[in-house]
Amino acid sequence: MSDIVEPGLAGRPQGHGEAHGPHDAHGSQGTFRSYMTGFVLSVILTAIPFWLVMGDVLDDTRTTGIIIMALAAVQIVVHMIYFLHMNTKSEGGWTFLALVFTLILVVITLVGSIWVMYHLDQNMMPMPPHEAVQKP
């Protein structure tokens, strides 16, 4: 049966997920060039935040915080593309869909937890100090 299928598979465009064909099903999809590009980019994206924080480059810690968070986000995307070979086509888009779904859950978890807990103190019933001391 596979002999009949092969011509059809050979005609499929490359970069179609992990399944290029019966004999090429295990290509790791990376090239020396792509790995080196990812590596150099992530070295740069790691060096900048460490330099910013260790060298006290900016006076404003809030600005530094925003910059290093943005750099971390960019570096995660770089790793996804060059090391994890993430694209919108592999497995017919299901890999990407799973990633998007997870990202939504991660954002809800992170933002939701921090937001709720940040407001928890404000929404507590006021309690005089001497009562608070007697609480276990």
Added chain:
Amino acid sequence: MHEMTPPPGATAPVFYEQEEHAHGDGGTLFGFWIYLMGDSLIFAVLFACYGVLGRNYAAGPSGADLFDLRLVAVNTGLLLLSSITYGFAMLEMDKEKARTTLIWLAVTGLLGAAFLAIELYEFAHLIREGATPQRSAFLSSFFTLVGTHGLHVTFGIVWLVTLMVQVRLRGLIRENQRRLMCLSMFWHFLDVVWIGVFTFVYLMGVMR
């Protein structure tokens, strides 16, 4: 009905068999990807814990008092290097060269072990100074988050050694190639988590 049986020699328009082929081994990698997504939810929850508790020092030491960023920078470098060496191992695997694949895997394992050694040294140093997980909510969430990442690296190294033995015994057969690709995703994924750790825990912790 007669349209379904093509004349001999003609290329049959087969649809569902292609689909089956596409998911033959790709299904494993996709399943492993789903596992990694679940794993990233675990880390998201631990990051959320750290985000909520990370500033409750209980009059104890803060990140600025404890963290040595030079150590973290070295550790980050080691993990990044281990990512590229694993990539080289995968490239050698594509060329069906078992020997060089094993060499690059060994280098990756050594870099991972060095990362773990430095992390354990850091933990031991913190505990010696009295900054134990019981000291404050900040330290509890710190040890849980960073320790879970360290545990993942530990199991990654166990897995790596197992696969090196497998490749030595059986060579780069299809099954071993598939296993190596799963570990590749796992290893690079740990690097992605570490980006979050060094940014949110160490760099932001020192700034506060």
